[in-house]
Amino acid sequence: MKIVDYELFQVPPRWLFLKLETADGLIGWGEPIVEGRAATVRTAVDEVMDSYLLGKDPHRIEEHWQAMYRGCFYRGGPVLMSAIAGIDQALWDLKGRAFGAPVYELLGGKTRDKIRVYQWIGGDRTDEVGTEAEQLCDVGYTALKMDAANQMRHLEPPAVVDEVVSRVEHVRETVGPSIDVVVDFRGRISKSLAKRIAPKLEPFDIAFIEEPVLPENLEYLPTLASQTTVPLATGERLYSRWDFKPLFERGGVDVVQPDVSHAGGISEMVRIANMAEAHDVAVAPNCPLGPIALAASLQVSATVPNLLFQDHGFDIYPAPKSAADNYLDDASVFEFMDGYLDLLDEPGLGIGIDEEAVRERSQRNLNWHNQVWRQEDGSIAEW
Known part of the structure; x- marks a missing residue:
């Protein structure tokens, strides 16, 4: 062959x-x-x-x-x-x-019968995130992720910090104590601001803070970890086991989030998860991408023993047609119930691609790029 x-x-x-x-x-x-x-x-x-x-x-x-x-x-x-x-x-x-x-099966077989998943909620206003969180819980999610804030300066006055805290508090009050809430800092918050905000989130028993500092500043993670009881997570912008190696050696990380389309694929993601297991660290794979990436990530999540839950980037619960449905022979393969996805049991990645639809849609003129965010004074902000 x-x-x-x-x-x-x-x-x-x-x-x-x-x-x-x-x-x-x-x-x-x-x-x-x-x-x-x-x-x-x-x-x-x-x-x-x-x-x-x-x-x-x-x-x-x-x-x-x-x-x-x-x-x-x-x-x-x-x-x-x-x-x-x-x-x-x-x-x-x-x-x-x-x-x-x-x-x-080729990776050694499954270690679970279903995979717990979580989804991101958008919205800039406190009432918006609360409404979206409630909607996800109503359809069966037991975990969700929210942004802490948009662009932030290196240091902010108490009112800005209080706004971040109030958003998290509102979501916790809305969903109750049985739902895991992840708060994503997205590396938008400096280490100086992170050490002020993280301890203030402790009363809300959040699952973890994601990217509390930029990947470039991960040497400060152990210090931040010593200043709060909130678990810390990172890794979606790390690309190999060698990138993760100093993270594990320094400590301070509780959850790693490798992305199967960025961190060397299925082969490398399994190795990263195994390294994490040896350091008593959980894995919550990042995957805000398409159906092929999600299928590949689910194959890894089915077999690694230290899975916490799996991220996904398009609607999988009964909802209006998602972007991924346009490319699948059978979109129902992502079978969602009570916060879990079924394993993909068909050969290979477990999905069928509608090649004709892929070819047709690939003819469209696409030019998606990140926005460039600026602070009030015109300087560049973290996106």
Whole structure:
């Protein structure tokens, strides 16, 4: 068996799909993407595929991962690791289909029968986040995530800090004590401001604070951890086990959040989860992406023992048609009930892609990029 062809499809709203094909007609799908840098990652996938993977046996996944990573002098980073991630997903999809088994079986088998999931609530006003939180609880979620704030200066007056606290307090009062609430700082808050805000959130028993500091400033995480009882999480902007290594060595982290489309794919995400287990750290995979990425992430979540819960980025409960439904043969494969998703038991990643719909939608003119946020004085703020 050899890989003889591949195609890339940039599709709405901001996703990039990869299709691998073997000489005997077997198809595998992956989702290599950096949000807002789809064209850049596309070029990286082209380089890897054309210079190395075409003509190779797709079953030798570990060898290919090592070659893609170690076969160049400059390694790591979001672009290269996201390209590798999507290719790795597609290779696992191919292998699962070839053996007639879901990927989690090839990874050692399931450690659970269903996967707890959580979703993000938007809204800038306190009443908006409360309403959205209530809506998620009403359809069955037992965990949710909210933003702490929008752009923040390095230090803010008490009124701004109180506003953050009041938003969290309102959500906690709305959903009650049986729901896990994650508060996402998104790295928008400085270490100086984080140490003021984090202790004020302790009375609300939140599940954890996500990205309390920027990935560039993770050396301050142990200090922050010593100043609050709130668990701390990070990792969606770390891209390999080597990025996570100093995080585990320094301590201070309670939950890691690798993204299967950024952190080297299924192969690397399993290794990161295993490293986390050895350090008594839970895993809550990040996945605000499309259906292929979610399927790949769920295959990992089905097998790693230290899973806390799984993020997802599009509607999976009974609701108006989501963007992901446009690309699936059967959108009901993401079976949601009482805060959990069923395992994907079909071969490979466990989903069927509507290739005709992917081709049609890839013809649209897409140019999604992050906004550039500015402070009141015109300086650049964290997005």
